[in-house]
Amino acid sequence: MPQTCAERCANFEERRDKALELFAVKGFGQVSMRELASHLGLTAGSLYHHFPSKQHLLFDLIEELFEELLATLQPRGRGKPEATALSRVIKAHWALHAERPLQFRLAERDLCCLSEEQQARIAQLRREYETRLLQLIAPHAALPPPAREATGHVIATLLNSLPGWLQASPLGQPQRLALMENMLLGAIERTLQTGALDAAA
Structure with a gap:
């Protein structure tokens, strides 16, 4: 079943919060795109569909x-x-x-x-x-x-x-x-x- 708009927004905010936590703990410059994708439960390729960079x-x-x-x-x-x-x-x-x-x-x-x-x-x-x-x-x-x-x-x-x-x-x-x-x-x-x-x- 396709996600509702509310569910998509909730998922986006959850991933954003997880990214914030990772950046804050490790330092932005120490986090690779691959590590960020893994932390968010995404593939490196699909990450760009959620965040431009x-x-x-x-x-x-x-x-x-x-x-x-x-x-x-x-x-x-x-x-x-x-x-x-x-x-x-x-x-x-x-x-x-x-x-x-x-x-x-x-x-x-x-x-x-x-x-x-x-x-x-x-x-x-x-x-x-x-x-x-x-x-x-x-x-x-x-x-x-x-x-x-x-x-x-x-x-x-x-x-x-x-x-x-x-x-x-x-x-x-x-x-x-x-x-x-x-x-x-x-x-x-x-x-x-x-x-x-x-x-x-």
Whole structure:
């Protein structure tokens, strides 16, 4: 009996998740097409019917992560204080990291394996994400463009690195999340003080 559309989609997602796990554990550059096909229960020839190439699959996984990061910045109401917006964003990033730890690992380690065109697309998504992040949590920050860009980059890096760094902590999850929030709030408030970056120059 032919597979339904829902069954085909489920099979595709299952194979994609298995590929993600293999890439994350071994490293993208260490996985051959033959090994990938075997891991997915396919022949090397039939693999190309499911995925155009190993590189396209890696790009798809990293692009999806940045699209999910952008989704964490969607507003949840009007007139919210900036601190409340930041708290919401921190919690959303914490949850996303718990849901997709392997994709974060790929994005950090294997981005260099993409083509120049693919890397340019990811860089565009990251810039959009960092710009919108700073606009959301500090819409009134009076920073010159270079400092504003650098600040957005640093905040985004902390947001996406702290959950992994805190995993080994003996603290419980509520305490780790509170620690992450306190660290980010303190760093951002100090950085975004009027003239703070100019004074340090």
